[in-house]
Amino acid sequence: MNKLLSIFLFVVVFYSCKNNAISYFDQEPPSTTPKLFAPSVVNTKNIELNVVFNYDNTEMFFSRIVDNSFVIHHSELINGKWSKIKPIKMYSDSILVSVACDPTITKDGKTMYFLGVDPKLYKNDITREKLYRIPPDIYKSKKVNGKWELASKVDFSISTEYIETYPVVTEDGSLYFRSNRPSDKGGMHTYRAQYLGNEKFANPVIINTKTEKKELITYVSPDERYAITNGQGKFQITFNDNGEWTKPKEIPLKYENNWRYYCPYMSSDGKYFIYSRKYNTPEKRGWAGVVKGEVYWVKADELLFATQ
Template identity: 45%
Template structure:
């Protein structure tokens, strides 16, 4: 299957006008594998989800260090503390890389988790209880730039286990971002 349609693209603003989107070159986008859910952090580095071989799951989270002049180092898995055999993705990363919110498809607690970074290492993800994770599919976390609001999308399927095939509606919810610290 050609996965080149599941790549990461970028747009540039030149003289106040947005240019056409361009596919990011290798090592970010590949012809063989899917790349999605990009997040650019303050230092220009890029986090994204991919089904590349050599890591734990169906999809895993990778980080590509920004080298300057539009170039990136080879992507590296963020590792088994966050990535799971069942897959991980839909990631939001704080601009300073102090925490990330990831959808971990863990068999014991699937859903959104937060992982804090300490001494350059990601810590064990913490499951969001209550209204953040529900029986439905909660995905695409986002925290506003001033860290005031935390947004999450939710899809409702009928029946619940039917996935995208049975989606009857999708909604976006928000809560105070302080929930990340409790």
């Protein structure tokens, strides 16, 4: 191979790798010490939570509390530049106070599932405390001609009169979520609904994660090889061993007192663990008392997979 050809191939490979590099808002990637994710872009003086990306890392989503509403925001990677952060309108103009959070995106990037609260169950003058007590459901929005449409509730086998939270869509379109719907075991459990196509799902079945302290799945890898659970204010990881989930092992973060850790997520390249945490005033429990919400990211390989 002559020298000129060698130089040409080097340049092609170099720029190919450079163009395929994943962009995270020009941030310096974190090490094994967690860092705030995109300060002033995602993390602001507002309460923010649950950063997620689509499969090809060209659209980023997160939730922000604005005027007592949970509002999903997003940014798109266009010609190598992230667009300005904008809210996504999920409900009609007549809805002044609403809940839309915990987005999860299908592989084709055209369907978003998220946690929502039925606007018909409350009035616009509802207090923040009452709004957060209404049982949430799982909603979906379709992206048509580059725009996310108004949301609708997922079919009755998924969204019921009971609590449904933390939707996570897998590579084949199936949904994991948590629900306290009636079952032989009672209480809150992780469910999986196999995707059948044409926006239909099989009846959800309970997933046994061999928990001891009510750890429930809140994130599943697209190939369902591993999942992250949440219990006792900490994260755990469990692996799928030929259809059986292993006993969850704690992810060794430095958990700070008085903060609640939730909304685990893995970056689309599998390199970074992204999570949220919130701080409550001592006087109020639940979301009504949250005064600070932040999103962090940290290098994942040693933190998560050394436990396998």
